Structures are given as C-alpha cells and as structure tokens.
Amino acid sequence: MAGTIPAAAPFFGAEEREAVDRVLRSGMVAQGPEVAAFEQEFAQIVAGRTSVAVNSGTSGLHLALIAMGIGPGDEVIVPSFSFAATANVVALVGATPVFVDVEPDHFCIDPAAVEAAITPRTAAIMPVHLYGHPADMVRLGEIAERHGLAIIEDACQAHAAALHGTPVGAFGKTAVFSLYPTKNMTSGEGGMVVTDDPEIARKLRLLRNQGMEKRYENEVVGFNMRMTDLHAAIGRVQLGRLAGWTEQRRANAAYLDAGIAGSGIVTPAVAAGATHVYHQYTVRVSDEAFPGGRDAFAARLTERGVGSGVYYPVPIHRLPSFGLTLDLPETERAAREVLSLPVHPSLSEGDLKTVVEAVVGQ
Known part of the structure; x- marks a missing residue:
C-alpha cells in the first residue's frame, strides 16, 4: 500500500x-x-x-x-x-x-x-x-x-x-x-x-x-x-557506511525495545557479550499475545502502514527439496511465531513511532 x-x-x-x-x-x-x-x-x-x-x-x-x-x-x-x-x-x-x-x-x-x-x-x-x-x-x-x-x-x-x-x-x-x-x-x-x-x-x-x-x-x-x-x-x-549504519540499526532497535516492552510481543534477546547488528528486528507473536497469532498481527501492521516479514515460515527440513520429518520443536515454534519489523537506517523518528504504535495497538 x-x-x-x-x-x-x-x-x-x-x-x-x-x-x-x-x-x-x-x-x-x-x-x-x-x-x-x-x-x-x-x-x-x-x-x-x-x-x-x-x-x-x-x-x-x-x-x-x-x-x-x-x-x-x-x-x-x-x-x-x-x-x-x-x-x-x-x-x-x-x-x-x-x-x-x-x-x-x-x-x-x-x-x-x-x-x-x-x-x-x-x-x-x-x-x-x-x-x-x-x-x-x-x-x-x-x-x-x-x-x-x-x-x-x-x-x-x-x-x-x-x-x-x-x-x-x-x-x-x-x-x-x-x-x-x-x-x-x-x-x-x-x-x-x-x-x-x-x-x-x-x-x-x-x-x-x-x-x-x-x-x-x-x-x-x-x-x-x-x-x-x-x-x-x-x-x-557501502563498507565505509557500515559502522554508522550499524549504530543506527542498534539505536532503532533500542527505541523499539523500549516502545514495545510490556505489550506481550517478545522483543529480541541479546546474549551476554554479544553485539547484535539487527539485520532483522525479529519479535515473537504467540497466539496468546495476539488473537489469531502472528499472521493476524502482521495483517494489522499492514493496515496501519507498517511492513513486516516472516523469516522463515517453513523450516528447511520440511521444504519439498528435503522433505524430512524431524522433531525440532523450537524450530517449529519459531516458524509459527517470528515476525521481523522495520529497523533499517532509513527510518525516521516518526517512522519508528508509527511502528511502535502499530505494534501496541494505539
């Protein structure tokens, strides 16, 4: 849109x-x-x-x-x-x-x-x-x-x-x-x-x-x-721009972390000692957090003018190219729940505010 x-x-x-x-x-x-x-x-x-x-x-x-x-x-x-x-x-x-x-x-x-x-x-x-x-x-x-x-x-x-x-x-x-x-x-x-x-x-x-x-x-x-x-x-x-862009991604992620906290949507965790560069800002949306789950939540974001992406909806082992049946519960749960929100350096403060408001339902 x-x-x-x-x-x-x-x-x-x-x-x-x-x-x-x-x-x-x-x-x-x-x-x-x-x-x-x-x-x-x-x-x-x-x-x-x-x-x-x-x-x-x-x-x-x-x-x-x-x-x-x-x-x-x-x-x-x-x-x-x-x-x-x-x-x-x-x-x-x-x-x-x-x-x-x-x-x-x-x-x-x-x-x-x-x-x-x-x-x-x-x-x-x-x-x-x-x-x-x-x-x-x-x-x-x-x-x-x-x-x-x-x-x-x-x-x-x-x-x-x-x-x-x-x-x-x-x-x-x-x-x-x-x-x-x-x-x-x-x-x-x-x-x-x-x-x-x-x-x-x-x-x-x-x-x-x-x-x-x-x-x-x-x-x-x-x-x-x-x-x-x-x-x-x-x-x-682009390599010369990378350091500045990385800092902007991290700043954008911090803004989203603060704005989304308490909404029931699970924000990205960062391990001790890790520098996360937020290629994607990926949240979890469970059925309990939002009626209809991740896909219904993504549809609401679209209605409010916020793009998102699902990386990845089908685990590799279940793709037709491999076609395996395996017991990988965390992989299956992630495929059901993950949703990536905009975090790229081109976002304005107004864009970030719009993303947060769309996520928390304001």
Missing part, C-alpha cells in the same frame, strides 16, 4: 553512482583492481582474515565447503531454521545436511543439539548468525575442538556482529558474508569468503575463476563465481 514503511530499504547514493561511473570510465569491469581493494578493506572487519570476493553469499558457502574438502560421505550439521541456501550448499557438494534445533532466545543453532547429532561421518558444523545475532561460538568451538570438526560460519546476515569482542567471521576456519541488496551492506549482489588458512584462500581463488590463477593454466575444475569491479566498487562505498 502507498505510504507503507518498508521492512527493508537498500540505500544507494551519489557515492555509489560515482563509484560505478569510475569503473565504467576505466573500461575494467570484470574482476580487477576494485575487487582486490574491496577484499583488502573487508579484511579489516574480520580481524584481518584473508577475504575472497565472489558473486553471491550462496556461492561463497558452496566454495568454502569444496575448498575445505567436504563432499560425498560427509555430514555437516546445520540449523533447520535458516534460509534454504544454508543446507542447499551442503547437498550440492554431495554431503548430507544434518538438521538440528535452535535455541529459543536468539534463534541460533543449539550447541547441545549439535553435540547430540555428531556421528563418525560428521565433518563440520555450520552455525548461522541469524538476524545479525552471533551464535554461541564459545560452546560450538569447544564442541568442534573436542570432536575434531571444522566450523564454517554462515555470517551472511551478520556484518560487524561480534561475541566477546571477536567479530563474527573470525571464529571458524572459514566464514561467508552475503552482499545481497537487503543485507546490512551490499555490493548490489555478491559475497565474501574469509579464512585464516592461506591454502584454503588459494583454493577459493582457483575455484571462483575456472580453476586458474594464471590465464589458461587451469589447475582444478572450477566455476565462474567472480565478483565484478562494478559490484566491488559499490561494496567499497
């Missing part, structure tokens, strides 16, 4: 347009100096880890698994409450995604469920820092070390999030960030894989570029998953 406050609002300004024009004027639009510069600059938000740009977050997860040698016969433990790409990439390399439950407070993978799911075939754990809140990487790291497992962080929604001062992306052997338009920063489309292992970094560069470092010297069978200089130029500008 006209005048609706959008649930997400990508921002592109004069600097992004000038960056694109700069690349077009240069004549170098494929992977080139802008990509290299973007990789170096992105490393600064992941504790200096080597960063390898690709054409999407999904591509990044796919290549990370291959570069780490994960394939047929292996199992990778993943949360079922996430976007399908988290599990799709595991299946695409011939490995088996093992779906486990999430913990109820932050919607991230439950470490106890992870440990219970480990078998002799388990090769890796793929925690998702869902909605911009870091998973419990301390406990997951202990589990991984105890069982000799790799950790691949799905940080696609969590740019600049941190746990006890360590940025997400700096816990696992590899981590992947998405640069899709609705993320906390974007390159238009793209992804970034980060690692502390020079050999994995080299494999990633080979795999994204048809298996070659030098032209026509193909060392392995690879893909065309490169990022263009056009996308990298946009990403560099």
Whole structure:
C-alpha cells in the first residue's frame, strides 16, 4: 500500500553512482583492481582474515565447503531454521545436511543439539548468525575442538556482529558474508569468503575463476563465481557506511525495545557479550499475545502502514527439496511465531513511532 514503511530499504547514493561511473570510465569491469581493494578493506572487519570476493553469499558457502574438502560421505550439521541456501550448499557438494534445533532466545543453532547429532561421518558444523545475532561460538568451538570438526560460519546476515569482542567471521576456519541488496551492506549482489588458512584462500581463488590463477593454466575444475569491479566498487562505498549504519540499526532497535516492552510481543534477546547488528528486528507473536497469532498481527501492521516479514515460515527440513520429518520443536515454534519489523537506517523518528504504535495497538 502507498505510504507503507518498508521492512527493508537498500540505500544507494551519489557515492555509489560515482563509484560505478569510475569503473565504467576505466573500461575494467570484470574482476580487477576494485575487487582486490574491496577484499583488502573487508579484511579489516574480520580481524584481518584473508577475504575472497565472489558473486553471491550462496556461492561463497558452496566454495568454502569444496575448498575445505567436504563432499560425498560427509555430514555437516546445520540449523533447520535458516534460509534454504544454508543446507542447499551442503547437498550440492554431495554431503548430507544434518538438521538440528535452535535455541529459543536468539534463534541460533543449539550447541547441545549439535553435540547430540555428531556421528563418525560428521565433518563440520555450520552455525548461522541469524538476524545479525552471533551464535554461541564459545560452546560450538569447544564442541568442534573436542570432536575434531571444522566450523564454517554462515555470517551472511551478520556484518560487524561480534561475541566477546571477536567479530563474527573470525571464529571458524572459514566464514561467508552475503552482499545481497537487503543485507546490512551490499555490493548490489555478491559475497565474501574469509579464512585464516592461506591454502584454503588459494583454493577459493582457483575455484571462483575456472580453476586458474594464471590465464589458461587451469589447475582444478572450477566455476565462474567472480565478483565484478562494478559490484566491488559499490561494496567499497557501502563498507565505509557500515559502522554508522550499524549504530543506527542498534539505536532503532533500542527505541523499539523500549516502545514495545510490556505489550506481550517478545522483543529480541541479546546474549551476554554479544553485539547484535539487527539485520532483522525479529519479535515473537504467540497466539496468546495476539488473537489469531502472528499472521493476524502482521495483517494489522499492514493496515496501519507498517511492513513486516516472516523469516522463515517453513523450516528447511520440511521444504519439498528435503522433505524430512524431524522433531525440532523450537524450530517449529519459531516458524509459527517470528515476525521481523522495520529497523533499517532509513527510518525516521516518526517512522519508528508509527511502528511502535502499530505494534501496541494505539
């Protein structure tokens, strides 16, 4: 409807347009100096880890698994409450995604469920820092070390999030960030894989570029998953905006927390030591909190000019692509109750007031 406050609002300004024009004027639009510069600059938000740009977050997860040698016969433990790409990439390399439950407070993978799911075939754990809140990487790291497992962080929604001062992306052997338009920063489309292992970094560069470092010297069978200089130029500008945008998201979330408190709608919890970057401001709406539950509540928001989104209405294990019947009670409850409200940096104080009033029924 006209005048609706959008649930997400990508921002592109004069600097992004000038960056694109700069690349077009240069004549170098494929992977080139802008990509290299973007990789170096992105490393600064992941504790200096080597960063390898690709054409999407999904591509990044796919290549990370291959570069780490994960394939047929292996199992990778993943949360079922996430976007399908988290599990799709595991299946695409011939490995088996093992779906486990999430913990109820932050919607991230439950470490106890992870440990219970480990078998002799388990090769890796793929925690998702869902909605911009870091998973419990301390406990997951202990589990991984105890069982000799790799950790691949799905940080696609969590740019600049941190746990006890360590940025997400700096816990696992590899981590992947998405640069899709609705993320906390974007390159238009793209992804970034980060690692502390020079050999994995080299494999990633080979795999994204048809298996070659030098032209026509193909060392392995690879893909065309490169990022263009056009996308990298946009990403560099957005990276420079990320810190300010993150603070604005956190301030907006604090406003919503205060305004919604006491309404019966459960606001996002933040774990001790966690820096939540609010890719989504996700509340719980139970049938007890609102007659008709989450979907009826979302309809009321729409009537009052407030956009919202459900991420995710169907757990991955129940999608037709996997079609599994599993007992994951917290995952099923989250799928019934979650609703994400606008929290993006483009919101005005008036917008925030409108969101609060729509939520509490004023």
